[in-house]
Amino acid sequence: MTEAKTFNYVADHIPKTVACNRRPANVMNASTITIHNTGNPTSTARNERAWLTNPSNTRTASYHIVIDEREVIECLPLNENAWHSGDGSGATSGNRTSIGVEICESGNYAKTLDSAATLVAAMLKERGWGVDRLRRHYDWSAKICPRLMYDGGKWTGWAAFKAAVAAKMIPNKEADDLAKLMSAADANKIIAYLSASYMAAQDSASRAEFKRLADELRRVSGQKT
Numbered sequence: 196m197t198e199a200k201t202f203n204y205v206a207d208h209i210p211k212t213v214a215c216n217r218r219p220a221n222v223m224n225a226s227t228i229t230i231h232n233t234g235n236p237t238s239t240a241r242n243e244r245a246w247l248t249n250p251s252n253t254r255t256a257s258y259h260i261v262i263d264e265r266e267v268i269e270c271l272p273l274n275e276n277a278w279h280s281g282d283g284s285g286a287t288s289g290n291r292t293s294i295g296v297e298i299c300e301s302g303n304y305a306k307t308l309d310s311a312a313t314l315v316a317a318m319l320k321e322r323g324w325g326v327d328r329l330r331r332h333y334d335w336s337a338k339i340c341p342r343l344m345y346d347g348g349k350w351t352g353w354a355a356f357k358a359a360v361a362a363k364m365i366p367n368k369e370a371d372d373l374a375k376l377m378s379a380a381d382a383n384k385i386i387a388y389l390s391a392s393y394m395a396a397q398d399s400a401s402r403a404e405f406k407r408l409a410d411e412l413r414r415v416s417g418q419k420t
């Protein structure tokens with residue numbers, strides 16, 4: 196995945212034999228991404244992943260991705276469902292349609308939150324989605340989660356997170372647009388080839404067309420025409 200360039204992205208899937216049906220392996224064609232906080236001020240991504248296969252864990256709860264200040268761990272394939280949204284197993288439930296991302300509360304939370312925004316922006320971009328595809332755990336089952344974005348009921352932290360994700364998607368778009376442009380050096384090489392045809396052309400219409408093409412090449416390579 197592209198986000199591996201930004202931070203360490205580890206796929207460490209829990210086995211299908213894991214207890215309490217935590218990996219039911221139902222095929223999922225996700226349509227949204229759901230954001231959570233772990234609700235644990237001290238657990239790391241490794242701790243949260245380990246908890247899913249801890250013999251003392253008796254809960255039917257799981258999540259696709261957990262992120263902390265240093266890494267991202269994918270605990271379940273993103274095309275299988277997890278039990279993270281607390282709204283049952285219906286076809287349109289969050290549990291059956293949404294990728295669950297758990298944001299750790301431990302360590303440097305500002306750094307974790309920034310990494311989470313980078314990760315989620317890359318995931319949305321990869322799927323051709325906008326921030327309208329983001330959900331809170333709260334949206335599915337009214338649980339106060341992600342709790343650190345709740346702000347005493349105003350959810351300003353949630354609005355800020357979505358804005359941070361959106362902001363990370365804009366520079367990428369600009370970079371993509373710039374990458375589509377031609378370098379001045381390449382444009383001038385092509386113009387040099389064109390000029391041979393220009394010199395050979397006998398009629399004014401052909402000459403006008405070569406001139407138009409040369410100007411177009413100068414324009415897309417940021418040169419004056």
Ligand SMILES: [Zn+2]
Nearest residue numbers: 231232332340
């Ligand atoms: Zn949650």
